[in-house]
Amino acid sequence: MTEIIDGEAVAADVRDAVSEEVSRLSDAGVEPGLATVLMSDDPASETYVSMKQRDCEEVGIESFHVEIDADAPAEELYETVDDLNERDDVHGVLVQMPVPDHVDKRTVLRRIAPEKDVDGFHPENVGRLVAGDARFKPCTPHGVQKLLDAYDVETEGADAVVVGRSDIVGKPMANLLIQKSPTGNATTTVCHSRTEDLEGKLADADIVVVAAGIPEFVDGSMLKPGATVIDVGINRVDADTEKGYELVGDVDYESAADVAGAITPVPGGVGPMTRAMLLFNTVRAAGIQHDVAVDLD
Numbered sequence: 001m002t003e004i005i006d007g008e009a010v011a012a013d014v015r016d017a018v019s020e021e022v023s024r025l026s027d028a029g030v031e032p033g034l035a036t037v038l039m040s041d042d043p044a045s046e047t048y049v050s051m052k053q054r055d056c057e058e059v060g061i062e063s064f065h066v067e068i069d070a071d072a073p074a075e076e077l078y079e080t081v082d083d084l085n086e087r088d089d090v091h092g093v094l095v096q097m098p099v100p101d102h103v104d105k106r107t108v109l110r111r112i113a114p115e116k117d118v119d120g121f122h123p124e125n126v127g128r129l130v131a132g133d134a135r136f137k138p139c140t141p142h143g144v145q146k147l148l149d150a151y152d153v154e155t156e157g158a159d160a161v162v163v164g165r166s167d168i169v170g171k172p173m174a175n176l177l178i179q180k181s182p183t184g185n186a187t188t189t190v191c192h193s194r195t196e197d198l199e200g201k202l203a204d205a206d207i208v209v210v211a212a213g214i215p216e217f218v219d220g221s222m223l224k225p226g227a228t229v230i231d232v233g234i235n236r237v238d239a240d241t242e243k244g245y246e247l248v249g250d251v252d253y254e255s256a257a258d259v260a261g262a263i264t265p266v267p268g269g270v271g272p273m274t275r276a277m278l279l280f281n282t283v284r285a286a287g288i289q290h291d292v293a294v295d296l297d
């Protein structure tokens with residue numbers, strides 16, 4: 001039987017653990033706060049940001065939100081980040097991606113104070129992760145790691161294939177999988193748009209993480225029977241539904257579920273974990289900034 005990996009359930013457990021740490025911080029006089037910045041008219045981005053605010057409320061994290069006109073000068077975004085960096089009540093700063101074309105993404109990511117960079121995208125935090133001394137693990141790969149752990153998926157010595165090499169998912173995911181740790185130690189292959197023989201790489205994979213950004217890119221015929229399949233894709237495709245679209249992953253769920261040993265659904269798989277790990281990082285950030293020990297790992 002194929003096991004369906006319940007991201008909502010594991011995310012709820014993470015939120016419970018975060019809530020407890022919020023209480024401990026509060027006893028120490030610290031109220032953790034997260035600021036989200038949105039510079040986009042994209043409806044999906046608006047949905048995600050409002051979900052993040054709702055999550056904060058649920059666990060007792062103060063949330064602040066700044067919206068900037070999508071056609072405002074880039075400097076306005078940079079200065080907003082500077083202001084949030086300075087504020088004592090803001091422990092985490094997240095600038096929702098993507099930002100408009102006239103904004104330099106690298107400048108934004110460098111401008112966020114590394115100790116408030118709860119996405120883990122600042123070069124200092126990327127470097128620390130690669131060096132095996134992570135401060136904030138990027139939320140999506142960290143969430144995947146938690147899912148694998150929660151479902152006792154053995155990574156040690158496993159053959160893992162990551163499909164996609166983005167800075168926010170593919171690269172950090174591969175880094176976590178190769179690390180010398182009980183949740184790492186996998187033999188990891190990273191495939192991407194120039195990979196010659198994706199089928200050949202997937203055929204032997206015990207763990208497959210797909211973050212290609214292409215709807216239903218991987219299907220069951222490409223998987224090793226019993227493989228654990230983690231679908232990071234969240235694609236809105238036009239459909240005759242109330243909202244006018246449906247969410248599909250980067251994996252063809254029907255065919256993959258027939259072959260896989262365990263699989264994440266979309267929605268309800270990796271997405272909720274990404275949001276939960278953001279709360280986790282925010283509480284860690286507050287702990288670091290106020291020198292209060294936080295019991296999360």
Ligand SMILES: Nc1nc(=O)c2c([nH]1)NC[C@@H]1CN(c3ccc(C(=O)N[C@@H](CCC(=O)O)C(=O)O)cc3)C=[N+]21
Pocket residue numbers: 047048051094095096097098119139234247266267268269270271272274275
């Ligand atoms: N600075 C930054 N940090 C991010 O972490 C970030 C970002 N920018 N830009 C966009 C992506 C995307 N992302 C999602 C997180 C959760 C769901 C999620 O919870 N999805 C639900 C469904 C949501 C729905 O109904 O649309 C699910 O999969 O079950 C989706 C997408 C975070 N991102």
